[in-house]
Amino acid sequence: MPEKFKELTIETIDKNLLDRSPDCIYLHDLKGNFLDANLAALDLLGLTKNQLAAMNFSSLLKESQIDRALKAIREILEKGYESGVTEYELVTRNGETIYMETKGILIYQDEKPCAILGIGRDITHRRQTEAALRKSEEKYRFLIESATDGIIIVQDDVIRFANSRMVEMTGYSKEEFVNGHFADFIVTDNREDVIRQFRELVSSHKTIKTISFKGWHKHEKEIIVQAKIVEIEWEEKPAGLVFLRDITAEKQYETRVMQTQKMEAIGTLSGGIAHDFNNILGAIVLNAEMALDDVEQDTEAEYSIQQILKSSQRAKRLVDQILTFSREAITEKKPLEFGIIIKETLKMLRSVIPATINITQYIPTDIGMVMADPAQLQQMVVNLINNAVDAMKENGGDLEITLGQIEVEESPAGFDVEPGEYIQLRIKDTGKGIRPKDLKRIFDPFFTTRKSENRTGLGLSVVHGIVSVNNGFIKVDNEEGIGTVFSVSFPRVKEMEMSVKQEMADELAGTGKILFVDDEPALIDAGKRLLQRLGYEVITAESGMKAHELFCRNPESFDLVITDTTMPNMTGIELSKELHAVRPDLPIIVCSGFSELISAEIASEMGIQAYIMKPFIRQEMADAIRKALSKNP
Structure with missing residues (x-):
């Protein structure tokens, strides 16, 4: 398998789900070379994965089918x-x-189509079955009754026949189907359009007549149905032979693929914004700190600068929260002040909650404290x-937290939880409440009672999952027409004795020659002035390539290099490698507004003395410099 497609194999998409699917799901590159397939596809073709x-x-295609397949690829790329749905005639390994x-979905990598x-x-x-029905309805009735598709015959919009699979698929009996109106089994909001399209297809001369729509299950749940229509005669009158298949799971899977790609795009976009925004904040923080040194204490000017610094820290936390929700983070449980997380999350959401809702x-x-992953707790809230x-x-109301x-x-x-002390979050609303028949399904994936493209039906199922993996439990109190209360509880962590090593900091000032790169x-201006105030001689470079050039003129003259991570032409990581190739003992500090390519662990493995996230404060930088220089006396 080509290296660049390894991350796009079916296993990385959702192996467990795909291998349970009766449908054939496969992955091939844009030239038609197979990359992967699920068990159903391999079994059908009689092939191993290798x-x-x-x-x-x-x-695998008959020669007459190849042009159709190439046309389908061109259609996807366009x-x-x-x-659209395309039919092919294939030859298995056994010659059968x-x-x-089939239906193809274009997969992107680095914003480019790749598979x-x-x-x-x-x-x-x-x-x-279709061929058999054209010859004789009675002779092949057994095939219809044992078919995996639901089959009905519709004549003048009335159902004249339904097979056993239709009963299984919808929960209605054959007696309820026969002589019932076809429209009664279509969801109300698109009924007229479906009936109009159905009539047009029955009377058209298309070879393949396919339509998808939402249908009703007897227990009032919606199912997504794909119908293929064949024009026949029934009792000497025109009718439509309709093959129906429940494609609800397939559509849900497509939604998951789209949502995953959308979140990847959002993560990339927000990462770029975070980098630029943190650079701006970095300059604000450093200039504010230097201004604070130059004003008298207990003055309006000092107060104003302190407020700037406080607001900058709030802005930094907001950027961190945006990144938390836009990228897949590694789960890391640690003791957390639950109340602080709730307050910070509520601050972030307050601007998007309608004014008609009182909080x-x-x-x-x-x-x-509770032991949990902070990103998961925020998402749950x-x-x-x-x-x-x-x-x-719709009508406003009261939200009580x-x-x-x-x-x-x-x-x-x-839930399987231990007895003891728990911290409980209660979120109460005065909405319409939940219908009793829906209560048992509210935590099911993709279940939603709100007809909106913005609602995936995953919100409460994600909450249930987060509560479970963090050893908590959830309870729902509901009264239809009055409102709902969700209560989530997590074990209270007993206060742990924490040994904090307090370093008696020396004076912030130091000596030495620093190459500062950004x-x-x-930031170059603010960083240079800050370092000079700390007593260091500072040489600046506005790019990695310029820094490399300056350093190579006299490598031994520099005591330390401080570099940004994300820069054009030569990144901070690449620069660090080049400088260490010239002088392996060189202390380097890497700074970043946001980068998925570097972390404290990666930096340490590369021999970099410190990794600092922007915006940083003077104390943080001064400490990092002292530690970096002390490791390389």
């Missing part, structure tokens, strides 16, 4: 996303001819608040 990886799809209906994810379905049986909060910050706000968007301590004596139903002019 055999498939050495093949091009053209070797659309930039997906192809099978028919497959196609195909979802295929063996329709050999369906093709045989009451009782969130003590000294109630105790956001999802719960968004859920409450959605319930009240309370944090308290409870004693748990026995594990609640559905591509942001404002």
Whole structure:
């Protein structure tokens, strides 16, 4: 498998889900070379994964089908996303001819199309059924009844026949189907459009007549159905033979692929914004600190500069929160002040909560700690608040957020937790409440009662998952028409004795010659002046290449290099490697507004003395310089 596609194999998308799928799911590059496939595809073709990886799809197609396949690839590339449904005639390893209906989804890497994810379905049986029905309805009734597709015959918009699979798929009996109106089984909001398209397809001369729509299950849940229509005669009158397939799971999977790619794009965008924004903040913080040195104490000027510094720190925390929600973070459990996380998250959300919703909060910050991942807790709080706000968007209402301590004596139903002290978050809304029949399904993935493209139905299922993995439990109190209360509880962590080594800092001032590298002019100016105030001789460079040139003129003259990470032409990481190649003992400090290529651990492995996130304060930089120089006397 080509190196650049390793991260796009089906296993990395969702191996467990795909291998349970009865559909054939495969991945090939833009030239048709197979990269991967799930078990269903390998079993159908009679191939091993290694055999498939050495093949091009053209070797499986009959010669007459190759042009159609190439046309489908061109269609996907032109659309930039997906192809329509296409049928192919394939030859398996055993020489057996099978028919497959496929749909391709374009996969991007680094914002460029690189591969196609195909979802295929063996329709050999369906093709045989269609041919059989044209010859004799009675002779092949057994095939219809044992088909994996639901099959109905519609005549003048009335259902005249339904097979057993339709009963399984929708929960309705054959008696309820026969002589029932076809429109009664279509979701109300698009019923007229579906009926109009259905009538047009029945009377058209298209070879393949396919339509997708939302249908009703008897238990009032929606299913997404794909219907293929064949024009026939039934009792000497025109009718439509309709093959129906439940494609709900397939559509949900497509949504997950799209959502994953969208979040990757958002993560890339927010990372770039974070880098630039933190550079701006860095210049503000350093200039404010130097200004603070130059003003008298207990004056309006001193107060104003202190406020600038406080606001800068708030802005930095906001950037960190945006990055937390836009990228996949490594789960790291640690003791956390639950109340502080809730307050910070509420601050972030307050501007997007409608003014018609009154917020009451009782969130003590000294109630105790919980052991959890901070990003997961923030996501859980956001999802719960968004859920409450959605319930009240139409008419407004009251949102009450309370944090308290409870004693748990026995594990609640559905959760395996230990008795003891717990910290409980209660989020109460005065919305419409949840219908009793929906209560048991609110934590199911993709379940939602709100018809909106912005709602994936994943919010509460994610909350349930976060609560479970962090050893907590969740409870829902609901009264339809009155409102809902979600209570989530986590074990309270007993206060741990923390040994903090207090370093008696020497004077911040030092001596030595520093090469300071950054591509942001404002930071070069502020950084140079700050370091000079600390007593250092400073040489600046506005790029990695310029810094390399200056250093190589006299490598031994520099005591330390401080460099930004993200710079054009030569990054801080590349610069560090080049400088160490010339002088391995050179102390280097790397600074970053945001980069996924560097971390404290990676920096340490590279022999870099310190890694500092922007915006940094004077104390932080002074400490890093002293430590870096002390390691290289």
